[in-house]
């Protein structure tokens with residue numbers, strides 16, 4: 503099967519992908535969105551493509567060479583059967599109610615037969631653009647594309663990215679940059695903020711329709727549950743709390759900082775959503791702030807789990823008119839407080855290669871995190887080296903990371919004793935499949951962005967290949983698995999994108 507074309511009703515030549523579109527979100531009605539076409543971008547070119555996402559969607563293998571799809575994903579031609587809409591939502595930003603926001607630069611194209619929705623991010627102004635230009639720049643689009651696929655490679659729930667297309671159209675940020683569009687893919691892009699919107703605007707019918715839509719399509723088990731006196735909306739809040747808790751445990755374990763955990767950036771499906779000023783930790787530091795605009799450190803790495811709970815509380819408030827009783831809403835939120843620590847503990851035990859749970863494990867975990875924080879030891883490199891240590895007991899590569907060798911040796915002694923109770927080979931295998939060798943460090947992204955600005959996109963593809971399989975050794979790519987260079991600390995990532 504290959505990509506064919508046909509003529510659409512509005513006279514523009516539509517691209518027919520044979521994806522079998524259904525437009526369920528659009529069918530919710532005009533209170534939920536504004537229908538509008540993407541705005542064209544001149545002379546687009548491919549910047550990055552994910553074959554894996556193409557396969558998940560059921561695109562023909564030759565899509566990567568299709569001029570028609572290049573035009574379609576740049577907003578220049580419609581996709582036959584899609585129905586593009588900008589959705590409306592509101593939200594709390596940096597702890598303060600921000601009122602109406604909405605898709606200011608993203609357009610939902612609809613859902614395909616694969617059960618996945620497609621969205622064009624950076625496709626032009628919408629009624630929700632406020633002061634923005636509706637565009638996304640090349641740099642942030644490459645970062646979102648690579649990090650979406652990196653997170654997926656790590657096994658962390660996330661929206662995906664099919665491709666990035668670029669154009670030389672100038673875009674004004676702190677300086678003049680160029681435009682790009684990310685084609686994002688997810689079962690749903692619904693955010694906590696969608697619910698907050700209808701609750702704040704006193705639109706109970708729309709609130710109920712949205713909640714029923716989410717339950718029917720994504721959380722059917724919430725109906726007919728015995729819990730919460732059969733209250734499906736309380737069950738939904740609990741299910742979202744549990745997924746969010748599991749997500750946060752994964753972020754913390756891998757050292758991912760989101761950077762802008764506003765309620766409008768929280769996925770109702772517990773996916774990592776809206777990649778902006780994110781960063782993977784270099785040196786381990788719970789107080790690390792990755793977003794240059796976050797002067798108070800609200801979204802510091804170590805605060806993320808509490809912020810997620812705060813955001814869930816906002817969701818609970820929004821759902822309260824449906825849930826009815828405050829006690830039920832509070833009971834539903836409780837699950838976060840048990841699921842998050844349990845999930846995190848399990849992830850940290852896996853990082854140490856420990857299968858069984860033993861009383862001394864907590865002290866072991868706390869001991870090493872304290873040492874890592876004291877010396878700001880590189881998080882990813884430490885855990886990867888420890889994985890090899892568990893395999894062959896060569897302590898030197900791990901010891902080299904610490905100045906306080908005595909403290910480390912004391913800890914290693916405890917760890918050795920604990921490891922002796924495990925199957926050694928199995929422990930090492932668990933660790934090598936848990937502690938990645940490759941993460942999307944800021945400087946790695948920065949290097950391929952610099953190349954891409956010179957129209958060399960080979961670096962994007964090479965880095966994608968590493969990040970898609972971050973637990974593999976990838977011989978010959980030690981540089982990408984190494985320490986960040988000095989200049990990496992001077993990279994400033996802000997909300998500007």
Ligand code: AMP
Pocket residue numbers: 603604605606607608630631632633634635636637638762766767776778997999
């Ligand atoms: P974010 O901080 O990226 O989550 O965005 C917050 C809000 O600002 C959302 O409503 C976005 O759609 C909107 N927004 C961000 N950048 C732009 C832009 N360049 N043009 C229009 N809207 C934008």
Ligand code: MG
Pocket residue numbers: 766767776
């Ligand atoms: Mg956002």
